[in-house]
Amino acid sequence: MTELAKAYTRGRGFEETGPNSEIVSVIIMATARTVVNPEQHKREQIGDYAVSPGTLYGWSLVEVQTLNRYRRKAM
Numbered sequence: 001m002t003e004l005a006k007a008y009t010r011g012r013g014f015e016e017t018g019p020n021s022e023i024v025s026v027i028i029m030a031t032a033r034t035v036v037n038p039e040q041h042k043r044e045q046i047g048d049y050a051v052s053p054g055t056l057y058g059w060s061l062v063e064v065q066t067l068n069r070y071r072r073k074a075m
Contacts, residue, residue, distance in 0.1 A: 001027045001034075005067060008059070013070035023070065026063045034058065 005023050006014055013023045044050065044061045059067065 001031045008067050009070040010072040012072055022066055026066050030059060030063055033060065
């Protein structure tokens with residue numbers, strides 16, 4: 001999960017010692033969720049926005065929102 005988070009944010013939020021506390025919380029939540037439910041068959045929806053299983057490397061909507069604060073986007 002750490003490498004997936006690092007790839008998703010393109011390294012932002014990571015120092016030589018590792019990820020910052022927000023990214024660590026995402027890694028812990030995603031790891032715990034995957035261990036409990038490796039199938040990840042739950043669809044998440046907030047308003048018109050929906051995330052299907054397997055979308056976005058298996059991140060939940062809350063995790064994606066947190067990671068997007070660090071993600072570098074092309075201009």
